[in-house]
Every structure is written in structure tokens, then in C-alpha cells.
Amino acid sequence: MKIRDILAREILDSRGNPTVEAEVILKCGARGVASVPSGASTGAFEAVELRDGESRYMGMGVRGAVKAVRQIIAPGLKGMDASRQREIDQWMIAEDATANKSHLGANAILAVSLAVAKAAANGMKLPLYRYLGGCGARELPIPMMNVINGGRHADSSMNIQEFMIMPVGFMSFHERLEAGTRVFHTLKRILMAEHYTTSVGDEGGFAPAFERDEQALDFLIRAIEEAGYQPGRHFRIALDVAATEMYDAALREGKDGMYYFWKSGIYKTPEEMIAYLKELCDRYPIYSIEDGLAEEDWMHWEQLNRTLGSRVQLVGDDLFVTNTERIRKGIRQNAANAVLIKVNQIGTLTETLDAIRMTKENGWRAIISHRSGETEDTTIADLAVAVNAGQIKTGAPSRTDRVAKYNRLLRIEEEIW
Numbered sequence: 001m002k003i004r005d006i007l008a009r010e011i012l013d014s015r016g017n018p019t020v021e022a023e024v025i026l027k028c029g030a031r032g033v034a035s036v037p038s039g040a041s042t043g044a045f046e047a048v049e050l051r052d053g054e055s056r057y058m059g060m061g062v063r064g065a066v067k068a069v070r071q072i073i074a075p076g077l078k079g080m081d082a083s084r085q086r087e088i089d090q091w092m093i094a095e096d097a098t099a100n101k102s103h104l105g106a107n108a109i110l111a112v113s114l115a116v117a118k119a120a121a122n123g124m125k126l127p128l129y130r131y132l133g134g135c136g137a138r139e140l141p142i143p144m145m146n147v148i149n150g151g152r153h154a155d156s157s158m159n160i161q162e163f164m165i166m167p168v169g170f171m172s173f174h175e176r177l178e179a180g181t182r183v184f185h186t187l188k189r190i191l192m193a194e195h196y197t198t199s200v201g202d203e204g205g206f207a208p209a210f211e212r213d214e215q216a217l218d219f220l221i222r223a224i225e226e227a228g229y230q231p232g233r234h235f236r237i238a239l240d241v242a243a244t245e246m247y248d249a250a251l252r253e254g255k256d257g258m259y260y261f262w263k264s265g266i267y268k269t270p271e272e273m274i275a276y277l278k279e280l281c282d283r284y285p286i287y288s289i290e291d292g293l294a295e296e297d298w299m300h301w302e303q304l305n306r307t308l309g310s311r312v313q314l315v316g317d318d319l320f321v322t323n324t325e326r327i328r329k330g331i332r333q334n335a336a337n338a339v340l341i342k343v344n345q346i347g348t349l350t351e352t353l354d355a356i357r358m359t360k361e362n363g364w365r366a367i368i369s370h371r372s373g374e375t376e377d378t379t380i381a382d383l384a385v386a387v388n389a390g391q392i393k394t395g396a397p398s399r400t401d402r403v404a405k406y407n408r409l410l411r412i413e414e415e416i417w
């Protein structure tokens with residue numbers, strides 16, 4: 001299982017921006033290839049990727065990250081055993097020697113970390129989910145399908161970033177996916193009939209010019225019903241408010257501590273935000289709300305959790321950034337009840353697994369997630385099954401970067417069941 005070589009190259013993500021791909025080659029001939037996604041609504045506490053225009057290493061963004069793999073990581077890891085994932089990740093963390101991986105770049109480190117795992121799995125002739133999760137890996141996730149896009153992900157007039165459908169009333173993954181796709185197609189038909197645009201946003205969901213965020217929810221309910229399903233029973237709704245964006249928008253207008261719905265020109269206090277979210281939960285079959293408040297607003301997260309936590313999954317994305325220190329703080333403060341898990345927020349596979357473990361050990365739920373900028377890499381599908389996460393967030397079934405993950409899950413289901 002010794003590493004013979006590590007290659008790195010620049011490839012494109014789904015927004016046409018450069019990103020890093022790494023290829024790990026073992027002495028036995030097995031290979032592993034992995035590429036790194038990229039967010040648009042990134043949390044301030046995320047590990048730092050080297051992008052063009054904000055380079056910190058050798059002054060060259062993604063090219064700097066590629067160079068870091070070639071010149072520092074590859075020579076350092078050659079000869080190491082690819083199955084010793086934790087040691088390899090620790091070596092890269094130590095070599096980087098910053099708290100946020102800004103020296104080598106979280107994208108350089110993550111590409112190698114994931115490619116090492118894939119090479120080791122291939123070397124052992126195991127599918128990735130089996131290598132990572134052992135024979136206990138068995139649960140196919142319920143997808144959170146982001147079918148209407150707003151916020152920073154689309155030019156639409158909705159402030160809430162993601163309106164997702166969750167096919168909760170089905171036994172198998174392929175039935176969930178089929179039902180979700182039916183609703184997606186029905187939604188397109190309804191939107192067209194009412195002369196809304198059906199072009200899609202970054203994650204494949206529609207981006208119609210609705211005047212109010214609630215209209216998106218009304219259309220979801222209609223689409224679920226017209227596709228022949230019952231809202232609440234077959235499908236529930238999930239939202240990603242991405243409220244840090246609203247918090248930052250208010251701050252830019254000089255209103256510290258408020259939330260600015262910049263597309264409709266409305267300010268809300270944290271208390272009004274909580275009341276608003278509660279009202280939405282009273283009116284619609286909402287299962288999950290992600291980032292209902294901002295990454296800095298710990299105090300009000302507790303209040304939100306007290307108000308809704310017993311009946312709604314409250315997910316921290318920007319709040320926790322897949323970082324065990326922040327998750328620990330959240331658990332102590334009882335600030336939420338679920339964590340969104342994104343490999344590139346923390347930057348190594350083992351730290352991601354640690355975050356999932358801490359989340360689950362404390363009785364919280366972990367949702368494995370893509371980024372708004374993705375590639376054809378399907379690691380997160382395997383990861384979701386490996387850790388029996390139960391939920392995956394990976395967009396709408398209309399762009400190959402998202403569909404690749406769904407197709408991978410279909411194949412895994414066929415293998416397992």
C-alpha cells in the first residue's frame with residue numbers, strides 16, 4: 001500500500017472556475033483520483049482554499065495549490081502507507097502549520113487526503129464506502145434536493161438560498177430519487193405554465209422571479225401534490241436560509257446584528273427572524289432548516305433551538321464549518337441539533353470523520369453535503385453511506401455535477417441490497 005507518486009492538476013468546477021485534482025498512485029499500481037469542490041456562500045471559519053485572486057502560496061491561487069501538492073506534499077508522502085490515513089492527514093496538517101490550512105491550501109490538502117483514501121480502497125479492492133465504513137455501512141441517505149435556488153446561488157428575487165424537497169416516505173433510495181425527480185419535472189411544468197423562467201441556478205434548482213420567498217414554498221406544495229404525492233407524508237421540505245449572507249448584508253448597511261433580506265429590502269431583528277421561521281414551520285411541512293441564523297449569532301441560535309428544536313431539524317453549516325471545536329461549542333450551548341458536513345470546510349478526510357463522529361455521539365444528526373461549485377467527483381455519496389448519515393444534500397437532478405452523486409448512490413444501493 002506504499003505511495004509511489006502523487007500528481008496534481010488544475011481542472012474546472014461546475015461554475016467554470018479552476019479547482020484542484022490529485023491522483024495518488026501506489027506501488028502495487030492502484031490509483032485514486034479526487035477533486036475539490038468550492039462554495040459561494042462560504043463561512044468565515046472555513047479552512048482556506050487557494051483560489052485565483054486570493055493566493056497565499058507562491059502567489060498563484062489554484063496553481064499555487066497544485067504546486068504545493070507537487071513540490072511539498074508529494075515528496076513528503078512518498079513511501080508512506082496509504083491505508084494510514086490519519087497519519088497522512090496529520091503530516092499535511094503539521095506541514096501546513098496554520099489553523100486554517102491557508103499555507104498549503106485546504107484544496108491542496110483535501111484533494112490529496114481524498115485521493116489517498118480512494119487509492120487505498122482500490123488497493124484493497126474495496127468500494128470506497130466499504131473501505132471507509134466497513135461492513136456496517138448500509139444506510140442509503142434521504143436526499144435533500146434543492147429544487148428552487150435563491151440567495152447567492154441565483155439571480156432570482158428570493159432571499160432564502162435553498163428550497164429543498166425531501167422524499168421521506170419511501171423505503172429505497174431509487175424510489176426516493178424517482179419520486180423527487182417526478183416532483184422536479186412537475187415543478188418545471190407548473191412554472192412554465194405560469195410563464196416563469198425555468199433556467200437553473202448553480203445547484204440545478206429553478207430560479208424563478210417570485211416576489212416573495214413563500215411563493216417558492218407554495219409552488220413546492222403544488223408540485224408535490226400534482227405529482228401525485230402528499231406533502232408531509234411522502235415529502236417534507238428543507239430550507240437553507242444561509243442567514244450569514246443576510247447578517248453580512250445588514251452589517252454592510254451599518255445595521256450590526258440585524259438580518260437584511262437584500263433582494264426585497266427588508267430588515268429583521270434576530271427575534272423577528274426566529275418568529276418568521278416559526279411561522280413558516282407552522283404553515284408548511286418543514287423538516288429541516290439550515291443556517292436559520294448567522295455564524296456569529298450563537299445567542300440567538302440557542303433561542304431558535306428552544307423555539308423549534310423539538311420539532312424541526314436545525315442544521316448548522318456556516319455555524320459549525322465541519323469543525324469539531326465549533327461543534328463542541330454548539331453542543332455545550334445547545335445551539336442546534338444537526339451539523340452540515342462538507343469535506344472542504346475542514347480540509348481532510350479524518351477531520352471530517354471526527355466531526356461526524358462527535359455529531360452522532362451527541363445524538364445530533366449529520367448531513368453530508370456538496371458545495372455550490374462541484375465536479376464529477378462522487379466521494380460524498382460513498383461517505384454518506386459509509387457513516388450511515390441518513391441524509392445527503394446534493395442539489396437538483398438537472399446538472400451532471402449533482403446527478404453524478406445520485407447515480408453513484410443508485411449503484412451503491414444495487415451493490416448493498
Ligand SMILES: O=C(O)[C@@H](CO)OP(=O)(O)O
Pocket residue numbers: 038039040041042043162203240242317369370371372373
Ligand atoms: O450553503 C450551502 O449549504 C452550500 C451548498 O448548498 O452552498 P455553498 O457551497 O455556496 O456554501
Ligand SMILES: [Mg+2]
Pocket residue numbers: 240242290291317318
Ligand atoms: Mg448552507
